[in-house]
Amino acid sequence: MTAPEWYTKGREHVWLPYTQMKTVRPPLPVASARGTRLTLTDGRELVDGISSWWACVHGYRHPHIEQAVARQLETLPHVMLGGLAHEQAYTLARRLAGLLPGDLDHVFFSDSGSVAVEVAMKMAAQFWLNLGQRRVKFLCFRGGYHGDTFATMSVCDPDEGMHSLFKGALLEQIVVDLPRTAEDEAALSRLLEQHGTGLAGIVVEPLVQGAGGMVFHDPFTLQALRRLADAHDLLLIFDEIFVGLGRLGDAMFACQIAGVQPDIVTLSKALTGGTLPLAATIASRRIHEGFLSDDPMHALMHGPTYMGNAMGCAAANASLDLFESEPRLAQTQAIGAQLRTLLEPARGLPGVKDVRVRGAIGVIQLDRPAPADLLSASCIANGVWLRPFRDILYTTPPLIADEDDVALIANAMVSAVSDWSTGIAP
Ligand SMILES: *Cc1c(COP(=O)(O)O)cnc(C)c1O
Numbered sequence: 001m002t003a004p005e006w007y008t009k010g011r012e013h014v015w016l017p018y019t020q021m022k023t024v025r026p027p028l029p030v031a032s033a034r035g036t037r038l039t040l041t042d043g044r045e046l047v048d049g050i051s052s053w054w055a056c057v058h059g060y061r062h063p064h065i066e067q068a069v070a071r072q073l074e075t076l077p078h079v080m081l082g083g084l085a086h087e088q089a090y091t092l093a094r095r096l097a098g099l100l101p102g103d104l105d106h107v108f109f110s111d112s113g114s115v116a117v118e119v120a121m122k123m124a125a126q127f128w129l130n131l132g133q134r135r136v137k138f139l140c141f142r143g144g145y146h147g148d149t150f151a152t153m154s155v156c157d158p159d160e161g162m163h164s165l166f167k168g169a170l171l172e173q174i175v176v177d178l179p180r181t182a183e184d185e186a187a188l189s190r191l192l193e194q195h196g197t198g199l200a201g202i203v204v205e206p207l208v209q210g211a212g213g214m215v216f217h218d219p220f221t222l223q224a225l226r227r228l229a230d231a232h233d234l235l236l237i238f239d240e241i242f243v244g245l246g247r248l249g250d251a252m253f254a255c256q257i258a259g260v261q262p263d264i265v266t267l268s269k270a271l272t273g274g275t276l277p278l279a280a281t282i283a284s285r286r287i288h289e290g291f292l293s294d295d296p297m298h299a300l301m302h303g304p305t306y307m308g309n310a311m312g313c314a315a316a317n318a319s320l321d322l323f324e325s326e327p328r329l330a331q332t333q334a335i336g337a338q339l340r341t342l343l344e345p346a347r348g349l350p351g352v353k354d355v356r357v358r359g360a361i362g363v364i365q366l367d368r369p370a371p372a373d374l375l376s377a378s379c380i381a382n383g384v385w386l387r388p389f390r391d392i393l394y395t396t397p398p399l400i401a402d403e404d405d406v407a408l409i410a411n412a413m414v415s416a417v418s419d420w421s422t423g424i425a426p
Helices: 005-013 063-075 087-099 113-130 150-154 182-198 219-231 254-258 285-289 310-325 328-346 372-381 403-424
Strands: 030-034 037-040 045-048 104-110 137-141 174-176 199-204 235-239 264-267 279-284 352-358 361-366 392-395
Touching: 045 403, 063 310, 087 104, 087 279, 087 310, 104 113, 104 285, 113 150, 113 199, 113 235, 113 264, 113 279, 113 285, 137 182, 174 182, 182 199, 182 219, 199 219, 219 235, 219 254, 279 285, 310 328, 328 352, 328 361, 328 403, 361 403, 372 403, 392 403
Parallel strands: 137 174, 137 199, 199 235, 235 264
Antiparallel strands: 030 037, 037 045, 104 279, 264 279, 352 361, 361 392
8 A cells, every 4th residue: 555645745854853864764654543543544453562662641632631632722732821711721830739749739831751850850950059059960870861951951960861972062960870789879979979069950751761771760769769868968859751641650750659759850751641732840839939039030041932831731531531430540559560561472582682661661671772673673563563672572551451452562572572582593
């Protein structure tokens, strides 16, 4: 079947993400989507094993979200938040404050994850500036990923964040390994002692480093970071853009699972259930109070045009309704349990380094860079959309994926990896 005209005519004009355009494997034209399924323009149906970059937690076109967005479109699609207010943003802010632990009560909206992290970094730096202290650097971690803009690149893994490529253009941060033991914690404490007062805070993806290769760590790491932040008077920023909003199954947010209260949290990806771009940076009362002043220059100096977009906020409110009315966390745990069983046969295959599952995240890690096109094509042939990167083939299915969906995904992963593995075996 021939590709549609919009595709053939538009192809040379669309610059794709993270893609060498010279050798690009043609993207698949999608006609529609519903639930866990994508329908391609040639009629093929694929189960989306990665929820469109981890966002589409309730599946595509959940009627409750669809109706909320349609209703909003008819009354108020968007209005600026500078000087004007609307119901969806105010309701969403109140609900997020209620869901997050402790006094994480002050919500600043933006439109993408990277910007939410930018805002968190700016908030932290300006918090100290308002107190008359110049502290603009951050402690961050190898394997971390916080976005693609310049400030966020600076707190990403140095290799993945291309620190050397953009040397001179990026802020120089202090990048270390995540502390996993008491000795690591003590060593990090000594390092922080040396760096003293130049640091504004610590930026970390709690419990799972996502784009850095789906690497897990224990609550201990986050508890250690909280202790270090307190001892050295640093702000602790949890970037929950990937793990927040149910992905880990045990609670809505990683900070709750770890029993640690950060000073600032960022959310995006699943916030609107994968429907519209929206992000939030949520600060504790102490941080917010650091901006209350008679000096106009002490106001948080940020304001994206589309912040708090009404349709995005309507989608997010509808998404939170679904977390309340449907057993999403239990479904997430069931997906995890099934993945744990079904991915296990990949362990021990030649070329396979690790198989691991946390929440609804299933990972087969290879001992070398993944042959992405080969693995992806094999999964597509088996009716599953996955996008391997670095050394992993992973799935982050929609949290509504049923047993059949999960089995299809996991079996496609194991089959793709074992075929490849047979090919490389001596
Ligand atoms: C995806 C992601 C971001 C960046 O979000 P964008 O919406 O792509 O800008 C930041 N932090 C984490 C942890 C992410 O997973």
